[in-house]
Amino acid sequence: MNIKFTLSVLGTVLAFMVPQTASAGPEDRRAMFGETHLHTNLSFDAFIFGNRNGPDEAYDFARGKAITHPLGFDMKIRVPLDFQAVTDHAVYLGMMPAMFDPNSAVAKHPISQALRDAKSASERRLAFGRLLPYIGQQVEDDLLDMDIVRDTWAEVKAAADRNNEPGKFTTFIGYEYTTSQDRFENLHRNVIFKGDAPDEPYSRLISMNPENLWRWMDSLRAQGMDSIAIPHNSNGSDGYMFAEKTFDGAEIDAEYSAMRMRNEPIVEVSQVKGTSETHPLQSPNDEWGSFEIMPYQIATWKDSKIDGSYVRHAYLRGLEMQAQGKGNPYKFGLISASDTHVSAGGFDEFDYWSKIGAVDGVGRLRGSVRLTWSQRLGAQIFRVQNWWRQINMPEDQRTGWPGKNPAPGYLQMQWSSWGASGLAGVWAEENTRNSIFDAMRRKETFATSGPRLKVRLFGGYGFNEKMLSDPQMVRKAYARGVPMGGDMKARLGRAPDFLLWATQDPGSAPLQRLQMVKGWIDAEGKTHEKVYDTACAGGVPVDAKTHRCPDNNAKVDTQTCAYSADTGAGELKAHWRDPDYKPGDNAFYYVRVLENPTCRWSTWDAIRANSKPNPALKATIQERAWSSPIWLEH
Numbered sequence: 001m002n003i004k005f006t007l008s009v010l011g012t013v014l015a016f017m018v019p020q021t022a023s024a025g026p027e028d029r030r031a032m033f034g035e036t037h038l039h040t041n042l043s044f045d046a047f048i049f050g051n052r053n054g055p056d057e058a059y060d061f062a063r064g065k066a067i068t069h070p071l072g073f074d075m076k077i078r079v080p081l082d083f084q085a086v087t088d089h090a091v092y093l094g095m096m097p098a099m100f101d102p103n104s105a106v107a108k109h110p111i112s113q114a115l116r117d118a119k120s121a122s123e124r125r126l127a128f129g130r131l132l133p134y135i136g137q138q139v140e141d142d143l144l145d146m147d148i149v150r151d152t153w154a155e156v157k158a159a160a161d162r163n164n165e166p167g168k169f170t171t172f173i174g175y176e177y178t179t180s181q182d183r184f185e186n187l188h189r190n191v192i193f194k195g196d197a198p199d200e201p202y203s204r205l206i207s208m209n210p211e212n213l214w215r216w217m218d219s220l221r222a223q224g225m226d227s228i229a230i231p232h233n234s235n236g237s238d239g240y241m242f243a244e245k246t247f248d249g250a251e252i253d254a255e256y257s258a259m260r261m262r263n264e265p266i267v268e269v270s271q272v273k274g275t276s277e278t279h280p281l282q283s284p285n286d287e288w289g290s291f292e293i294m295p296y297q298i299a300t301w302k303d304s305k306i307d308g309s310y311v312r313h314a315y316l317r318g319l320e321m322q323a324q325g326k327g328n329p330y331k332f333g334l335i336s337a338s339d340t341h342v343s344a345g346g347f348d349e350f351d352y353w354s355k356i357g358a359v360d361g362v363g364r365l366r367g368s369v370r371l372t373w374s375q376r377l378g379a380q381i382f383r384v385q386n387w388w389r390q391i392n393m394p395e396d397q398r399t400g401w402p403g404k405n406p407a408p409g410y411l412q413m414q415w416s417s418w419g420a421s422g423l424a425g426v427w428a429e430e431n432t433r434n435s436i437f438d439a440m441r442r443k444e445t446f447a448t449s450g451p452r453l454k455v456r457l458f459g460g461y462g463f464n465e466k467m468l469s470d471p472q473m474v475r476k477a478y479a480r481g482v483p484m485g486g487d488m489k490a491r492l493g494r495a496p497d498f499l500l501w502a503t504q505d506p507g508s509a510p511l512q513r514l515q516m517v518k519g520w521i522d523a524e525g526k527t528h529e530k531v532y533d534t535a536c537a538g539g540v541p542v543d544a545k546t547h548r549c550p551d552n553n554a555k556v557d558t559q560t561c562a563y564s565a566d567t568g569a570g571e572l573k574a575h576w577r578d579p580d581y582k583p584g585d586n587a588f589y590y591v592r593v594l595e596n597p598t599c600r601w602s603t604w605d606a607i608r609a610n611s612k613p614n615p616a617l618k619a620t621i622q623e624r625a626w627s628s629p630i631w632l633e634h
Helices: 003-016 044-048 055-062 095-099 110-117 121-135 146-163 210-222 254-263 311-323 373-391 433-441 465-469 473-480 601-608
Strands: 030-035 083-086 170-177 189-193 227-231 266-271 333-336 423-428 445-448 454-460 481-483 487-489 497-503 511-521 527-536 571-577 586-595 624-627 630-633
Touching: 044 095, 044 121, 055 083, 055 146, 083 146, 095 110, 095 146, 110 121, 146 170, 170 433, 189 210, 210 227, 210 254, 227 254, 227 266, 227 433, 266 445, 311 511, 311 527, 311 586, 423 433, 423 454, 454 473, 454 586, 454 624, 454 630, 465 473, 465 571, 473 481, 481 487, 497 511, 497 586, 511 571, 527 571
Parallel strands: 030 083, 083 170, 266 333, 333 445, 487 630
Antiparallel strands: 030 423, 170 189, 189 227, 333 423, 423 445, 445 624, 454 481, 454 497, 497 571, 511 527, 511 586, 586 624, 586 630
């Protein structure tokens, strides 16, 4: 990267950073990055797979301190975060440390003893399988101690409060509500509190119905405790996350839609277990729609149904429901998170440690490095053991572990399809709980697949090309229009204007293209979607017919992971007017920005291990970021 290019990037980054003032207005909002989905040793699964880092260590990592992975190596973030929430599973919260404590009464339980005796990765997986019927309440539970759960929750809250540094580093009290439609159809949410939190978290043991979680959140809000729930891994929900019916199969109505949006204003679009923006079968004309797809239900090899599992399709479904008078239950903003289970998110492809711990912390365990002959034998023994275990348990408890293995010589578990994602971005006036939480509630948020890309989107009328070079662009855009996450009232007969803006992460690859993704419903009630390139690297004009940038010839050397640094952009801006606007069509618009291609984590693993790359895994990746949408309504 040459000096001029570096200075250009630095200038762009500084342009995005507005100093905080005592009377900050919308134009003073700055981009901040954080983590809203993280597990410590207080989560049952994280502890089983070797994590011994608690909430304090997780906050230390976020602030830039190295902490230890279950396999013994150091984990350190490239750039400290601005905010973080620790979100351990509410179900069985803190039970694992107690089960391993010989002085605890629960340590005498047979399940506790089996877990303590498990030493190898395969033994841990089998022991974990024995615990799942208890977590799922499929057997009589003589293990759970709610006093332990409540005491642990009190420590979670205390850890968040003592690590909170207003103006410098913000922490949120939070937890994961881990539920499903039946067993594996993921309906998980992370619950984040604005300030104080109740004495006990609401878990699936109280109700598996997310609608009852929202009612509980409403009751807390009436007591002065505000919170939001953030759905994640809709890709593994088997179509239930964004379904056409309620949890119990009733028709969705306006009351349901209002309650959901009141409690779930944002959704997690990307994380380690895949990206849920769209699926290539739903978006066949989107050349970038197959990004980091994990096609399975969570913790299984069962394919997850596509319909109802991806965000863009949910946006379209929401427009249909709104047209039917049901309200729009899927009008949410976007963030990303890691879902790490080692108290530390692996956000960078070149420094990736996956998420579970002892079973996926190195390349050979996640399928990117060839196994030795003895390791192949061990893997085969585990497959036989698992097969025997599966056929001797009730059918509804079978996971199918381990499953597909198309590349001989490599271990392929479900985590072979995972990736180094992602980060939550917000536009907020100051680094405090109130300011960041308010940004999430108004949906002025964006999501990245890992790099610290910054994205802005404004919609309105009267925007023009000259505003892109105006030092007062942001102030004028707020004054004349709405930012990402907002609703825009259409002016009949006039196509709306948009201002799009994105900057590069100085520690990652240059930008290749800036895009607008549009979805709309026509007068006949049919939904449509389209992707428009709006700005190209190098200032090359977008083709007016195809709405695509030409290839900028960015290359990646997969032998060394060197990539092109002189063919991309440090900043991309665009003024864009919808060329396909028709009066009366309600629509949504969101920004997607793409980097030049770089090496994926699997290629980095293979290079470091001097191993031939697994041909079943992608060698490169095109990192990206997404803004929350703006909704155009008539």
